[in-house]
Amino acid sequence: MGRLLEVKQLVKSYEGKKVVDNMSFNVDEGEILGFLGPNGAGKSTTIRMITGIESNGSGTVLFIGKNINTCMKDYQHSIGVVPQEIALYNDLSAYDNVKFFCSLYGYQKSELEERTKEALGFVGLWDRRKERPGKFSGGMKRRLNIACSIAHSPKLLIMDEPTVGIDPQSRNNIMEAIKILNSRGTTIIYVSHYMEEIESLCSRVVIADKGHVIEDMDKVELKRKYKIQGQNSLEEIFLHITGTQLRDEV
Numbered sequence: 001m002g003r004l005l006e007v008k009q010l011v012k013s014y015e016g017k018k019v020v021d022n023m024s025f026n027v028d029e030g031e032i033l034g035f036l037g038p039n040g041a042g043k044s045t046t047i048r049m050i051t052g053i054e055s056n057g058s059g060t061v062l063f064i065g066k067n068i069n070t071c072m073k074d075y076q077h078s079i080g081v082v083p084q085e086i087a088l089y090n091d092l093s094a095y096d097n098v099k100f101f102c103s104l105y106g107y108q109k110s111e112l113e114e115r116t117k118e119a120l121g122f123v124g125l126w127d128r129r130k131e132r133p134g135k136f137s138g139g140m141k142r143r144l145n146i147a148c149s150i151a152h153s154p155k156l157l158i159m160d161e162p163t164v165g166i167d168p169q170s171r172n173n174i175m176e177a178i179k180i181l182n183s184r185g186t187t188i189i190y191v192s193h194y195m196e197e198i199e200s201l202c203s204r205v206v207i208a209d210k211g212h213v214i215e216d217m218d219k220v221e222l223k224r225k226y227k228i229q230g231q232n233s234l235e236e237i238f239l240h241i242t243g244t245q246l247r248d249e250v
Contacts, residue, residue, distance in 0.1 A: 003027075005026065007027075008024050008059055020049070020212075027187060032201050033204050042210075043191060077106075079155070081157075081160070083160055087145060090134045098119050123144065142163065157181065163192065164193075195238065198219075199234055205217070
């Protein structure tokens with residue numbers, strides 16, 4: 001399993017205040033990496049820098065060994081982003097939403113239509129393809145958001161709170177979809193405030209606080225490290241090392 005993404009010493013300041021301070025971690029091909037931290041930890045800014053939406057003050061992001069700043073177009077064609085805020089066009093049908101986002105990656109005609117159909121079918125919305133998102137429940141909107149992000153078959157999928165504000169059944173459906181995507185070879189960075197999702201999905205956990213990484217290790221090893229201090233669950237460990245309950249940060 002090779003190294004897919006390398007985040008090296010990222011620094012970003014706003015109005016003289018560092019919000020990302022020497023942030024460094026790696027993502028290996030084929031893994032689901034849980035990225036955690038309390039509010040103010042620098043997670044959102046780091047994600048924006050990783051995706052190329054925001055320039056970094058200093059530091060480097062490498063994708064398959066190449067600096068993303070030297071191959072940004074190719075890099076952004078290789079990643080998908082599921083944002084925390086639902087990003088859909090309410091005046092377009094579900095089908096046309098997915099088709100539009102997929103077309104941005106250069107797909108046309110029959111291949112574009114096939115990818116659109118496959119993505120909608122994967123998230124269970126093919127039968128609702130003619131409807132507009134305004135008629136959808138929160139869970140259906142989240143699933144449509146995912147369809148828009150995976151239709152171009154990204155190598156790396158970055159998911160920022162993809163289950164916020166939805167019912168348990170929709171959350172379970174999305175989690176099962178994530179497992180299937182991963183089994184098909186998609187590498188995933190997963191940001192969530194729900195520790196049970198991290199427990200279920202992620203093999204490795206990065207915990208950030210005050211702009212930098214404070215823990216980065218295999219989930220089993222992380223639990224073993226803190227067990228000697230009486231911490232037995234990821235939720236207890238997070239509280240122990242950050243002083244914050246993760247769910248209080250929603």
